[in-house]
Amino acid sequence: MIASNSQLLNGLGGGNLSPENGNMLHVAPLSSQEPSNQKQVPMTADKIIEATNVSKWYGSFRALTDVNLTVRKGERIVICGPSGSGKSTLIRCFNRLEAHQEGEITVNGIRLHSKMRNVTDVRKNVGMVFQHFNLFPHMTVLMNCMAGPMWMKGLSESEAKKTALKFLERVRIPEQANKYPVQLSGGQQQRVAIARSLCMEPAVMLFDEPTSALDPEMVSEVLETMTSLARDGMTMVCVTHEMGFARAVADRVIFMDRGQIVEQGAPNEFFTNPQHDRTKLFLSQILKH
């Protein structure tokens, strides 16, 4: 089991991302077997995000209710659920774009709270990809990617450029480097947004419905990029309704409704044998078309 796990993480090609293998994946992978990991990390550091009993209110409206979630290194988690169920709210709490009022969230060993002074250390390690890309329109694609490394990590311009080009290559659009975001298609823009986050070399990537603002024919290019990221062992938390992607890539699928995690499980089990009525209803609605 462990062998097949690490094999997956190493991104050895071939069909090891099929749903058949997917169902064993919520076991924590061994970090020592991951090539991209520079130093030996003790097992306790394996948890990249740990949320316990997290609750959040918008005014008097309770958007999250006692959410518990642990994301381990190399894990790929897909969150789904009906509109307004709190998916975005939850992942936006993970990089403190939103504040939670109860419970604890620890990211990379740093506890998130309103008086923290080192939120930058968290955000540098947590990449986020938005539904509407949110590229910086006044900068070229290249500069969008260079900004983070230059301003946050103190890389020189030439080093930052090298990093940026490397990751633009990674999302397969290095030739667009000198264009402005508006000159690209939606799919290309989203891939630039992914590259921009990757340039910070984050420990975990958060995706908030990255394909739902895209035209159908562009969805696949973004999903392919994300799949190949997953194959390389990137830790990912993905809010998406792309169930094909969830089946192929996720280690764990989480279903949220009304601010709560209703059900979670390996994709195989989750899709073929959902336990809760709400999950069944949701799946039947989403798989209908």
Next chain:
Amino acid sequence: MLYQDTIDSEVLVHKPWFVASTFAVVLALFLMYNLTGTTMGELMRPVIGDPSQSGLYGRFAIAFVIAVAFSLNLVLIGFAPIKAQIILVWLELLLLILAFFKSFELSLPFIRENLPFLITQGVFTTLYVSAISLLFASLIAIIAAVAKLSSNGFAYGIASFYTSFFRGLPLLMQIYLIYLGLPQFGIVLNAVPSGILALSVCIGAYMTEIFRSGIQSIDRGQWEASRSMGFGFGLTMRRIILPQALPVIVPPMGNTFISMLKDSSLVSVLGVWELTFLARTIGQPTFHNMEMLVAASLIYWVLSCCLELIQSKIERHYSRSKLR
């Protein structure tokens, strides 16, 4: 530019009904005024005889000639390429304005004689007073704008009181208040610094609102993306928000700059040797008031044209990332 359709529409000024109706409107307009006693009447003397005796016939003839000239002008210019059209219209309007000024029977030699001093002393002072005020105003504005957007009640209170007070008081009062009021607190400022201070806080108050609305016009997503990458407030403001707000800010800023250039004439009440002050002091004792005032106005116009040019340059610079 407005959104241009790709289909060439028929040129409006070449449509017979349009030309006919403009002709009718112009004719009617000029029939209402008796121009027989003016230069126009003199010009028409060969046709209508003695203008003062020509009566209704003279009025009609003059209005008719003007209407024909106007319509012909409209139709002919319509054939030129767009650049030439603009230049031609500008030239014609300029000529009209000059003819208007000429009707004051200004003494050109007097203007020529005093123009150099008006420029070296007056324009110079106006320019540096305005430029320094602009600089301070921008600084004040950006700080006040951030304060107005902040969640700190104290900062918001100060900033909103500031904009309300200094936008609300007449600039002339502010200038007096600062020049005559500050010495009460033991701060004695000379005329020029007083003027600069008054202009700075007043224009700063207007620009605060421009900056605030510019900053607010930027999509929340930009803040979120910037924050999610770990950029702090200052970095986000400087590198992400303000550069995007600038294209929104520049046109109203251009407006403010131009009006401030002219408002700087108000510091003449303190005896600062700027353009308006000099125009008046040179003109009054020699009874060439109008000469100097017209000259000064034209200089203000030239200066604001320069500002307009700079503004359009900046706008073009920032439209780059919007081009497809």
